[in-house]
Structure formats: structure tokens, C-alpha cells
Amino acid sequence: MKAPSRNRRPGFSRRAQYGLFFSYVIAVTGILAGLGLVVAAHFDPTGFGFIKGAALDTTAPVSTAARGVVRGAGNIVDGIGAYFYAGSQNAAMARELDRDREALVRARILALENERLRRMLKLVETRGGSIAVARIVGSTGVSSRRYATLDAGRAQGVQPGQPVRSPEGLVGRVVDAGEIASRVLLITDSASVVPVRLARGGAPALAAGRGDGSIEIRPLGAGGNPFNRGDIVLTSGTGGLYPPDVPVAVILRKDGDVAVAWPLANPAQLDYAMVEQPFAGLPPPPEPAKH
Amino acid sequence: MRSPTSSAPPTRAIEVRAQVVPIVSTLLGSATALVPTVALSPTWPPIGLLMLLAWRLLRPEIWPAWIGLPLGLADDLLTGQTLGTGMVTWTACLLLADLVEGRLLWRDYWQEWLLAAIAIAFAMLAGWAIACWTGGATPVRLILPQVAVSILCFPIIGRLCARLDRWRLAIGKIRAQD
Numbered sequence: 001m002k003a004p005s006r007n008r009r010p011g012f013s014r015r016a017q018y019g020l021f022f023s024y025v026i027a028v029t030g031i032l033a034g035l036g037l038v039v040a041a042h043f044d045p046t047g048f049g050f051i052k053g054a055a056l057d058t059t060a061p062v063s064t065a066a067r068g069v070v071r072g073a074g075n076i077v078d079g080i081g082a083y084f085y086a087g088s089q090n091a092a093m094a095r096e097l098d099r100d101r102e103a104l105v106r107a108r109i110l111a112l113e114n115e116r117l118r119r120m121l122k123l124v125e126t127r128g129g130s131i132a133v134a135r136i137v138g139s140t141g142v143s144s145r146r147y148a149t150l151d152a153g154r155a156q157g158v159q160p161g162q163p164v165r166s167p168e169g170l171v172g173r174v175v176d177a178g179e180i181a182s183r184v185l186l187i188t189d190s191a192s193v194v195p196v197r198l199a200r201g202g203a204p205a206l207a208a209g210r211g212d213g214s215i216e217i218r219p220l221g222a223g224g225n226p227f228n229r230g231d232i233v234l235t236s237g238t239g240g241l242y243p244p245d246v247p248v249a250v251i252l253r254k255d256g257d258v259a260v261a262w263p264l265a266n267p268a269q270l271d272y273a274m275v276e277q278p279f280a281g282l283p284p285p286p287e288p289a290k291h
Numbered sequence: 292m293r294s295p296t297s298s299a300p301p302t303r304a305i306e307v308r309a310q311v312v313p314i315v316s317t318l319l320g321s322a323t324a325l326v327p328t329v330a331l332s333p334t335w336p337p338i339g340l341l342m343l344l345a346w347r348l349l350r351p352e353i354w355p356a357w358i359g360l361p362l363g364l365a366d367d368l369l370t371g372q373t374l375g376t377g378m379v380t381w382t383a384c385l386l387l388a389d390l391v392e393g394r395l396l397w398r399d400y401w402q403e404w405l406l407a408a409i410a411i412a413f414a415m416l417a418g419w420a421i422a423c424w425t426g427g428a429t430p431v432r433l434i435l436p437q438v439a440v441s442i443l444c445f446p447i448i449g450r451l452c453a454r455l456d457r458w459r460l461a462i463g464k465i466r467a468q469d
């Protein structure tokens with residue numbers, strides 16, 4: 001046990017009393033200023049981008065350096081684990097390879113057919129190329145928002161608002177960009193909404209993050225829940241920003257009117273992600289020919 | 292008081308160290324958010340906040356109440372929360388500690404932990420409310436495990452601060468046992 005406030009009581013010294021009083025005045029004023037910052041963030045989430053970008057630039061190299069160590073350690077554990085199931089895994093993979101080979105042939109035929117149909121329609125692909133390929137070096141594990149840090153910034157051409165994807169699927173979009181690092185709002189964040197469509201049938205839907213690593217898929221069409229377990233949803237490109245036909249998530253279960261899905265690009269296992277040009281939106285349909 | 296031994300650092304260095312160690316350790320606590328893991332849900336305890344509370348409860352005299360403003364701002368920038376979250380919640384925690392201490396006649400281990408637990412829960416729920424209001428409405432059940440883990444972590448961080456405090460003041464080397 002100890003006395004609660006050592007040297008904290010000012011006693012009869014006027015100077016000490018004033019000092020304590022002013023420290024409280026500063027503290028309360030600071031709280032009000034902090035609340036002002038929060039209000040500013042509510043109305044302008046991209047505000048103070050310069051300060052946030054500078055902080056990202058100074059902190060990202062720490063994560064980048066440490067990421068290699070963590071990955072190395074994780075690879076060793078995975079490598080040891082792989083030996084235990086080598087036989088059964090080999091058999092399963094051989095079966096999968098056979099199946100995939102057939103699917104690949106079918107896909108090639110479809111790709112050729114697609115190409116031919118596109119030429120017939122004179123459809124022009126206006127898809128922006130990728131701007132940067134960068135490593136995902138960390139995320140915010142403390143805050144309840146879901147952000148990841150990318151080790152490419154304005155110097156590589158990354159700007160806030162650009163979509164980020166990986167070979168497996170959509171990752172999110174850039175919200176803050178520093179000179180050499182940027183922050184990505186993951187599609188699992190509850191502020192992220194992505195227009196999607198069902199790969200099987202093309203029913204339109206919205207994919208909203210739930211903040212716990214899963215995604216909620218809300219169908220736009222009225223009546224019935226068109227999703228089944230295992231269905232894959234793709235971006236639809238509606239409204240621009242996210243390019244169409246990027247895989248987003250796989251449906252885990254139905255939940256009333258909505259479905260719960262898991263992102264295909266698991267950010268915890270991601271190494272590299274591509275920053276792309278924002279999609280300009282689909283071109284308007286051609287004017288109907290007049291007779 | 293023991294006489295300074297030859298291995299003890301000079302007094303001037305200790306004075307600087309005494310001022311700098313609490314601030315640097317709190318900043319390092321905030322910087323643990325930089326560990327390169329990509330978390331799918333909030334899991335990591337806010338070690339910066341735990342350090343701040345541990346220092347405040349261990350040594351009420353080292354910091355004025357407004358120290359929560361710069362340290363909270365640094366925490367916001369390091370962890371990527373909405374700017375202002377740490378400034379508001381950390382300073383409010385320090386004011387809360389001042390308010391409670393003015394009314395308590397004595398304090399023991401359990402009261403200290405209880406006070407810290409209330410402050411941690413308040414700060415994290417306020418941070419969650421701010422995150423919700425600025426665009427990321429997550430269900431509150433997601434952060435409750437994080438709050439519980441943080442409260443359970445507090446005694447460890449308190450021990451760490453006590454160790455750092457002994458080193459910072461060179462207690463047992465040039466100062467008497469406190």
C-alpha cells in the first residue's frame with residue numbers, strides 16, 4: 001500500500017497551484033481539439049493525408065524489415081508440417097491435377113470463343129494496367145478498423161482511391177498514400193462496400209465487410225437468396241473504381257436474406273498485391289439503330 | 292544512501308534517462324502495432340495505452356495530465372486509428388486517474404488493477420465508438436476479447452514498468468531503496 005498521490009498535491013504554493021490548474025486546462029483543451037479532429041475525420045475521412053502519409057513512410061520500413069523474419073519462421077513451420085501429410089497430399093493433388101487439366105482445356109476453348117465474340121462485337125477493352133506491385137507488410141491489429149500497409153507510395157505512382165488486388169482476388173483500395181508506403185482499406189473492413197455479381201448466373205449483389213474477416217453478401221434482386229455454399233462472387237465493375245471480373249469471395253453460408261462469405265485473397269497470407277488504375281466504369285450502351 | 296559505485300552512470304545521464312525512459316517506453320509500446328502481422332480482427336492489446344496507465348499509476352508525479360495529448364497523437368499515427376482517438380481517450384484516462392486518486396486515501400494492487408481495467412475498457416470502447424462513427428461500424432462483440440486480453444495483460448506491463456523505473460532512477464546503485 002502506498003499513499004495515492006505523491007508530490008501531486010500543490011500545498012499552499014500559489015505557483016504550484018497555478019501549474020496544476022493550467023495542466024488541467026491544457027488537458028481539457030486538448031481533449032476538445034482531439035474531438036475536433038474526430039469530427040473532421042467523420043466529415044472528411046481522407047483529411048490530414050499528408051501527416052498520415054508521413055507517419056506511414058517512417059513506420060513502414062520497420063514492418064518491411066521484420067516481415068521477412070516472420071515469413072521465414074512461418075515457412076519453416078509450414079515446411080515441417082508438409083512432411084507429415086506428404087503421401088496423402090500427393091495422391092489428392094494428383095487427382096486434383098487430372099480434374100484441373102480437363103477444366104483448363106475447357107477454359108482455353110472458352111477463351112478462344114470469347115475472343116472471337118469480342119472481335120465480332122468490336123468491344124474495346126479499356127482496362128488500366130497495374131501501377132505498382134508491392135508487398136503487404138502489416139496491418140492494424142489494435143484498431144477495430146481493418147487496414148493493411150503496403151510498401152509502395154506516391155513515388156511509385158500510388159494514389160488514394162486506387163483498387164488493390166492480388167492474383168487470388170480483390171484486396172481493397174488505397175486510402176492514404178505516403179511517399180514510400182500506403183494504407184489499404186481491406187474489403188473486410190465494415191466501411192468497404194464492393195459491387196459484385198455471382199459467378200454462376202450473374203445475380204448482382206453488394207459485398208460489405210463485417211470487420212471480423214468475413215464479408216456479407218447482400219443480393220440486390222428482390223425475393224429469394226440466390227447464393228449457395230461454395231459460390232464465388234466477382235466484382236461487377238458497376239460504378240467504376242473496382243475493375244470487373246476480379247474474384248472477391250467464396251460463400252460460406254446463407255444467413256436469412258444475406259450470405260456470409262470469406263475473402264479469396266486472405267490478407268494474412270498475402271505477400272504481394274497489385275495496385276491498379278481505378279476502373280473508369282463500363283461504357284454506355286450503343287445507341288439503338290434508327291430505321 | 293549508498294555512495295555511487297564505479298559502475299554507476301554519471302548523475303546527469305541519469306537525470307536525462309529518468310525523463311526520457313517513460314516517454315520512450317510508451318512510444319515503443321505504441322510501436323508494437325508495427326509488428327508485421329496482418330490481423331483479420333482486432334486482437335492485439337494496445338500496449339501503448341497499457342504502458343501509459345502503468346507509468347501513471349506507478350509514478351503519478353512524472354507527468355502532467357496533458358502528456359496524453361502528444362503520446363496519444365503518436366499512438367494514433369503509429370496504429371493508424373482515426374486521428375484524435377488516442378488524444379481524447381488517453382488524456383481522459385489520465386484525468387480519470389487524477390479524479391479517483393484525489394478521493395482515495397490509500398491504494399493497493401487490486402484497486403490499481405480495477406482502476407486500470409476501467410480505464411482500459413473505457414478507452415477501447417471509446418476508440419471503438421469513434422471508429423464506428425467515422426465509418427467502420429463493427430459489432431461490439433468483436434472487441435470484447437481484445438478488452439479482456441488487455442486487462443489481463445496489465446499486471447505484466449505494470450511489472451515491466453516497475454523494472455524500467457528501477458533502472459531509470461538507478462535505484463540501488465546511487466539512490467536508496469524506495
